[in-house]
Structures are given as C-alpha cells and as structure tokens.
Amino acid sequence: MCLAVPLKIIEVNGNKALAEKAGVKLEIDVRFINKAKKGDYVLVHAGFAIQRVDVDSAREIEKAGKRLGKYLGK
Template sequence: MCLAVPLMIKEINENEAVAEREGVSRKIRVDFIKEPKVGDYVMVHAGFAIEKVSAEQAMEDLAAAAEVEQVLKEMYEEEMAKRSGGEKSA
C-alpha cells in the first residue's frame, strides 16, 4: 500500500523544496511536478512530490487522515483496556 500526504511548498531551490504540514517542515523533491510554486499543495510519497492538488483537496485529505487516525487511536485504546482488564478511559 502506498500513502501520499498533502504538503504545502514553502521554499524551492531547483528540484528541491521545503514543504510543510501543520508546522512541520521537510525537504522534498519536486522533479515530477511541472512548474512548482511556493504556496502549491502537492501530494508527497517517499520524499517526492508526485501530484499538485488544490488547497480544498489537500484540506479534505488531511481531514480524512485525521479521522482515520482518531479511529485507530480509539481501537488501540480499547484493545489495551481489554488486555489490562480495565475500562477505556474517556
């Protein structure tokens, strides 16, 4: 399974860029993106921007990822509570 996450380009230097999500920056490659610009949202997989997306699409994807993260967290907490014989904490 492949996973790409939306990041916003903050700086560009030739085929390298700095992109950000929720205040966390990372270096990425933009070799596959036609005319990348500061402010563009791109889907990033394995350190490479693979597709430009709209700001709206990026926000939708981030919201969906947050929902999945919340469900996984709840499942984990329930499993740990079962294993310890206790109740799930609120």
C-alpha cells in the first residue's frame, strides 16, 4: 500500500521545495508538479510531490488519516 501525505509548500527553489505540516518542515522534490509555488498543497510520497490538491481536499485526507490511525489503534 502506498501512502501520500498532504503538505503545504512554503518555499520553492527549482525542482526542490520546502514544505510543512504542523510545524514540521521537509525538503521535497516537486519536478512532477507543473509550476509548483508557495502556498500550494501537494500530496507527497517518498519525498516527491505527486499531485497538487486544494486545501479542502488536503484537510479531508488528513481527517481520513486520523480515522485510519484510530482504527489501527495508533
């Protein structure tokens, strides 16, 4: 099973970007996202942004992840 998490881009430098969630920052590769920019929400898997999503979708994905964690006892 693959899992991607939504992160918000806070800085872009070429094919690399700095993204964050809940104060945790991570350098990601954005080469698969056309014209990635600060403020974009992206789904990140294995360090690569694989899809741009809107803020509402990002929140729904986060909620689903929390529900899954509760189901799995985590």
